[in-house]
Amino acid sequence: MNVPLSVLELAPVGAGQTSAQALAGAAELARHVEDLGYRRFWVAEHHNMPGVASTSPAVLIAHVAAKTERIQVGSGGVMLPNHAALVVAEQFAMLEALHPGRIDLGIGRAPGTDPATAAALRRTPEGLGAEDFPRELDLLLNLLGGPYANEEVKLKATPQATSAPGVWLLGSSGYSAQVAGLLGLPFNFAHHFSAQNTEPAMDMYRKTFRPSAILDKPHAAVTQSVFVAETRDEAERIALPARISMVSLRTGRPRSLPTLEEAATYAWSDAERQLLDHLPSQPSIGTPEQVRDELEQLVARTQADELMVTTMTHGVPERLTSFALLAKAWGLT
Numbered sequence: 009m010n011v012p013l014s015v016l017e018l019a020p021v022g023a024g025q026t027s028a029q030a031l032a033g034a035a036e037l038a039r040h041v042e043d044l045g046y047r048r049f050w051v052a053e054h055h056n057m058p059g060v061a062s063t064s065p066a067v068l069i070a071h072v073a074a075k076t077e078r079i080q081v082g083s084g085g086v087m088l089p090n091h092a093a094l095v096v097a098e099q100f101a102m103l104e105a106l107h108p109g110r111i112d113l114g115i116g117r118a119p120g121t122d123p124a125t126a127a128a129l130r131r132t133p134e135g136l137g138a139e140d141f142p143r144e145l146d147l148l149l150n151l152l153g154g155p156y157a158n159e160e161v162k163l164k165a166t167p168q169a170t171s172a173p174g175v176w177l178l179g180s181s182g183y184s185a186q187v188a189g190l191l192g193l194p195f196n197f198a199h200h201f202s203a204q205n206t207e208p209a210m211d212m213y214r215k216t217f218r219p220s221a222i223l224d225k226p227h228a229a230v231t232q233s234v235f236v237a238e239t240r241d242e243a244e245r246i247a248l249p250a251r252i253s254m255v256s257l258r259t260g261r262p263r264s265l266p267t268l269e270e271a272a273t274y275a276w277s278d279a280e281r282q283l284l285d286h287l288p289s290q291p292s293i294g295t296p297e298q299v300r301d302e303l304e305q306l307v308a309r310t311q312a313d314e315l316m317v318t319t320m321t322h323g324v325p326e327r328l329t330s331f332a333l334l335a336k337a338w339g340l341t
Contacts, residue, residue, distance in 0.1 A: 010304070010307075010315075010338050010339055011307055011312060011313060011314050011315050012047040012048075012314045012315070013045075013046050013047065013314075013315055013316075013317065013334070013335070013338050013340060014046055014047045014048035014049065014050065014080075014229070014314060014315070014316040014317070015037070015038075015041050015046050015048070015049050015050070015316065015317060015318065015331065016050050016051075016052065016084045016231055016316050016317070016318040017034050017037060017038070017049060017050065017051050017052070017062065017318070018051070018052045018054065018060050018061075018062050018318065018320060019031050019033065019034040019051065019060065019061035019062040019068070020059055020060060020061070020250075020265050020320045020321070020322075021058065021059050021060065021061050021264045021265070022059075022249070022264055022265040022266075022267065022322035022323065023264050023265065023266050023267050023270060023322070024267065025264070025322075027061040030061035031061050031062075031068065031071070033324040033327075034051065034061075034062070034068065034072065035071060035072055035075045036324060036328075037049075037324065037327060037328065037331070038072045038075060038076050038079065038081070039075060039076055040328050040331065040332070041079065041331050041335075042076050042077065042078060042079040044331060044332060044335040044340055044341055045335060045340035045341060046079065046331070046335065046340065047079070047080060047314065048079065048080040048081070048082060048112060048314075048316065049072060049076070049079050049080070049081050049082075050081075050082045050083060050084030050085075050112065050114055050316070051065050051068045051069060051072070051081075051082075051083060051084065052065070052083075052084050052085070053065050053083065053085065053086055053087050053090070053116075054121065055090075055121035055125045055126075055129070056121055056122060056125045057121075057257075057262050058262055058263060058264050059253055059262065059263060059264040059265050065083035065084075065085070065086055066083070066086070066096075066099040066100065066103060069081050069082065069083065069103055069111065070103060070106065073103065073106070073107040073110060073111070074106075074107075078110075079110070080110055080111070080112050080174070081107070081110055081111060081112070082111060082112025082113060082114055082173070082174070082176075083112065083113055083114045083115075084114045084178065084196070084231070084316070085113075085114030085115050085116040085176070085178040085196075086113065086114065086115055086116070087116045087117075087118060087119055087121075088115050088116065088117060088141060088144050088145060088148065089117065089118070089119050089126065089130075089140070089141065089144070090119055090121075090126060090129040090130060091129070091130070092130075093144050093145075093147040093148040093151060094147075094151055094163060094165065096113075096115075096148055097148055097151035097152050097165035098165050098166065100113045100152070100165075100173045101152065101165040101166060101167060101168065101169055101173075102167055103173065104169040104171060104172060104173045105167045105168075105169040108169060108170060108171045109171050111173040111174070112173060112174045112175075112176060113152075113173040113174065113175045113176070114176040114177075114178050114196060115145065115148070115175065115176065115177055115178060116177075116178040116179070116184075117141040117145075117179070117183070117184060118180075141187075142187065145177075145187070145191075146158075147161070149175065149191075151163060151164070151165045152165055152172055152173070152175070153165065153168075153172070154171075154172040155172060155220075155221040155222055156172065156175060156221075156222070174194070175193055175194075175222070176188075176193065176194045176195065176196050176229075177191070177193050177194075177195050177196070178195075178196045178197075178198065179195065179196075179197060179198065179209060180197070180198040180201060180202035180205060180209075181202065181205050181209060182205065182208060182209045182212040184209075185197070185209040185210070185212040185213040185216075186212050186213070186216045188213055189212065189213045189214070189215070189216030189217040189218065189226070190216050190217075190218055191218075191220060192217065192218050192219055192220025192221075192222055192223050193220070193222060193223070194222075194223065194227040194228065194229070195213045195226075195227070195228045195229070196228070196229040196230070196231060196314075196316065197209050197210060197228065197229070197230050197231070197310075198231055199230045199231055199232050199289065199306065199310075200231050200232050200233040200289050200291070200318060201288065201289050202288055202289060203288055203289040203290070204288055206230060206309075206310060207309060207310060210228055210230075210310045210311065210312070213226060213228055214226045214228075226313075227313050227314075228310070228311075228312055228313055228314075229312055229313060229314035229315065229316055230306060230307075230310050230312045230315060230316070231315075231316040231317070231318060232291070232292055232303065232306060232315070232316075232317055232318075233250075233289070233291035233292065233317070233318050233319065233320070234291060234292045234293075234299055234303070234317045234318070234319055234330065234334060235247035235250075235291060235292070235293045235294075235299075235319060235321070235330060236294070236295070236296055236299050236319075236329075236330040236331075236333045236334045236337075237294075237295070237326075237329065237330065237333070238295065238333070239295060240293070240294050240295055240298065243293045243294050243295065243299075243330075244293055245268060245271075245272070246268065246321050246326045246330070247291060247293050247321075248268070248271035248272065248274070249265040249266045249267070249268065249270075249271045249320075249321060249322045250265060250291075250320035250321065251284060251291075252265075252266055252271055252274055253265050253266070253320070254284075254287065255280050255283055255284055258283060258287075259280070259283070265320065265321070265322045266322065267322050268322055268323070271322075296333040296334060296336065296337035297337060299334060299337070300334070300337040300338060303315060303317075303338075317331075317334065319331065
């Protein structure tokens, strides 16, 4: 039996589209994958990027959770260096009070943006370093209270819900894996942009894991980019806008996702093609059977307990089709 399947969503903004359309598409996608049997729907935090509308996870989570009924909705993730711990704790305490038992708080330690934007988010360049992450995380967990608290704090995150959000640590290296293990929290690894570190980080998580009030044994997920279509050629076609955007981002030229027609006629330079071929992670592209087999191999190598997939396409219909085909091949429907 395959492990549970979930979705990471960035609300991509395509050329000729508005952020409003991208966010409406995210909600439509959430309802769609809920009906298909996906377990979780997480939204990312990215700033100052023209091709991504998901800047405020808590706001988008509230919208998506109100539009769905059963699926777990959460952050993939909240970048803790960008925010005061009390603000995050209160936001997710409120989300949990509104949607008991359905909220996940995925936490990352990278700013997820450029230094100037990160400083503007906090209104100070101080407190943004990775060395501050353990202290900030400990404060956040104690503010959430319940099973996460290890000491009494004067402040309380309110409103006080009758349940607590599910806290995950996210990472692309061994650092967050080790922290998650030591705290006994579930862990999600970003295989989709740091594939070379996936298996070492998963090993680190399991080796350092200590049972906690949350988990009595390790629980880990991996995230991978996928593009699924009826034929390999069609899968390659719908993947092309995201691949162009990725190269543009890596060369300091962030942009919205080009249309399928623009992508098909894009004039690749030799340097761009070389960069594309040598990215640290490559997406899974192909027919439902081809992608399923590749994902099953990934799960077998990493011994992941869950699998999360993300698909960046110009149009919502291509994403809906990709997730539907994968769900069927994975045995969800």
